[in-house]
Amino acid sequence: MTDPKRYFVRSYGCQMNVYDAERMEELLGDAGMTRAATQDDADVVVLNTCHIREKAAEKVYSEIGRIKKAAAERGWKPVVAVAGCVAQAEGEEIARRAPDVGVIVGPQAYHRLPQMVERAASGQRSVDTDLPTLEKFKALGQRRRAAPSSFLTIQEGCDKFCTYCVVPYTRGAEVSRDADTVLEEAHRLAEAGARELVLLGQNVNAYRDARGTGFADLIRRVADVPGISRIRYTTSHPADMTDELISAHGEIEALMPYLHLPVQSGSDRVLKAMNRSHSAESYVETIEALRRVRPDMAISGDFIVGFPGETDAEFEATLEIVRRTGYAQAYSFKYSPRPGTPAATMGDQIAEEVKTERLARLQALLNEQQLAFNEGTRGVTCDVLAERNGRRPGQLLGKSPWLQSVHFSADGASVGDIVEVRIDTAGPNSLSGLRTDRKAA
Numbered sequence: 403m404t405d406p407k408r409y410f411v412r413s414y415g416c417q418m419n420v421y422d423a424e425r426m427e428e429l430l431g432d433a434g435m436t437r438a439a440t441q442d443d444a445d446v447v448v449l450n451t452c453h454i455r456e457k458a459a460e461k462v463y464s465e466i467g468r469i470k471k472a473a474a475e476r477g478w479k480p481v482v483a484v485a486g487c488v489a490q491a492e493g494e495e496i497a498r499r500a501p502d503v504g505v506i507v508g509p510q511a512y513h514r515l516p517q518m519v520e521r522a523a524s525g526q527r528s529v530d531t532d533l534p535t536l537e538k539f540k541a542l543g544q545r546r547r548a549a550p551s552s553f554l555t556i557q558e559g560c561d562k563f564c565t566y567c568v569v570p571y572t573r574g575a576e577v578s579r580d581a582d583t584v585l586e587e588a589h590r591l592a593e594a595g596a597r598e599l600v601l602l603g604q605n606v607n608a609y610r611d612a613r614g615t616g617f618a619d620l621i622r623r624v625a626d627v628p629g630i631s632r633i634r635y636t637t638s639h640p641a642d643m644t645d646e647l648i649s650a651h652g653e654i655e656a657l658m659p660y661l662h663l664p665v666q667s668g669s670d671r672v673l674k675a676m677n678r679s680h681s682a683e684s685y686v687e688t689i690e691a692l693r694r695v696r697p698d699m700a701i702s703g704d705f706i707v708g709f710p711g712e713t714d715a716e717f718e719a720t721l722e723i724v725r726r727t728g729y730a731q732a733y734s735f736k737y738s739p740r741p742g743t744p745a746a747t748m749g750d751q752i753a754e755e756v757k758t759e760r761l762a763r764l765q766a767l768l769n770e771q772q773l774a775f776n777e778g779t780r781g782v783t784c785d786v787l788a789e790r791n792g793r794r795p796g797q798l799l800g801k802s803p804w805l806q807s808v809h810f811s812a813d814g815a816s817v818g819d820i821v822e823v824r825i826d827t828a829g830p831n832s833l834s835g836l837r838t839d840r841k842a843a
């Protein structure tokens with residue numbers, strides 16, 4: 403095949419990968435290609451991979467196998483591109499094990515994707531796992547499409563080196579985009595229909611550009627962009643929650659009262675072994691300070707159970723920090739040894755059954771808290787940003803300020819509107835209510 407026309411990008415992992423996937427689609431679109439309806443119809447399939455936990459690479463190989471098999475049945479030979487963090491971490495091995503993969507491109511080099519695809523279509527494989535800082539942003543085009551809530555990557559990479567984590571190796575060192583280029587992209591996204599911007603970075607609150615613009619300043623400038631009514635950011639590190647940023651939560655109206663602030667463990671010994679550079683107590687103090695300036699602040703977190711050496715008492719400390727914090731939402735994982743990270747070779751790895759049992763106990767508590775949080779918003783009237791059509795006709799699905807999914811009857815509103823809704827029912831994963839800014843017909 404010499405002239406690929408239809409692409410399909412499949413993304414795994416975090417929101418930064420979702421952002422990257424959108425940009426890849428724009429690049430392929432600019433190169434004259436269109437989006438295929440399904441993966442099996444595509445001339446180019448991009449797997450934008452994640453390497454954070456185990457079996458990531460195995461999933462990629464089995465997906466490559468599936469694509470090849472489906473294509474062969476139809477006498478088709480699509481270009482398969484592996485992008486993202488598995489490409490970065492295991493590019494050479496993919497090249498060896500999957501000779502049919504035509505493009506291997508890391509997260510910092512995908513601005514060259516169209517040229518690489520073209521070469522692959524003419525039978526030449528391309529591999530690019532360079533980590534050139536920020537070069538990709540200069541090479542990316544302008545935003546044309548924007549969802550009501552759109553992602554905007556402002557910072558990439560991580561210098562924290564938590565001992566369990568692959569991200570510093572797959573995404574490279576911390577770099578912040580220049581505030582002016584971030585603002586330019588924010589304006590474009592607003593013009594294309596975004597009402598909410600989610601500022602993204604592996605350590606987004608470590609943001610500081612070459613001219614010294616800090617994160618709180620950047621948020622203020624984004625809040626001034628016409629059309630942008632809501633701002634969120636993710637993921638932040640507890641050690642980078644400065645006083646200035648905490649104050650900003652009490653001052654900037656557009657900054658939504660929801661923060662994803664991973665703590666990982668409630669035990670100071672485990673936190674130290676994880677190289678987290680914060681303590682359980684300093685985390686709780688940060689949350690308290692946030693709630694002083696913004697009393698309705700909803701908190702979300704990430705947890706790892708079964709880190710090497712974690713005792714029963716240390717796990718109990720994690721349950722305790724969950725009780726003290728009170729989470730609106732959370733993600734929790736069994737510790738997964740990642741090749742090349744210090745924790746993978748630590749002694750005293752925890753047995754699988756113990757991890758399973760601890761995860762179940764932690765998740766039961768977190769689920770209980772999530773339901774209680776949702777029930778606590780019953781009867782509350784709040785702004786909801788309509789993000790898409792609901793399942794039933796005439797229904798819209800949107801987000802509350804606290805990032806809960808809210809179903810409501812459109813009653814004249816459309817996707818992209820911010821309307822006032824009174825919450826009537828609350829379930830574990832979503833709410834529903836009625837518009838109060840308009841009399842029902």
Ligand code: SAH
Nearest residue numbers: 566567604637664704705706735736737738
């Ligand atoms: N930069 C962010 C997110 C990193 S990855 C942060 O620092 O919070 C998202 C989550 O995956 C982490 O917060 C952690 O809870 C989890 N995670 C990372 N590596 C892991 C591993 N080896 N095993 C299990 N969970 C892991």
Ligand code: SF4
Nearest residue numbers: 560562563564567569
């Ligand atoms: Fe990974 Fe830690 Fe960096 Fe987050 S802060 S990306 S968990 S090394």
Ligand code: F3S
Nearest residue numbers: 415416452453454487
């Ligand atoms: Fe996964 Fe890479 Fe994100 S490893 S979590 S896709 S930074």
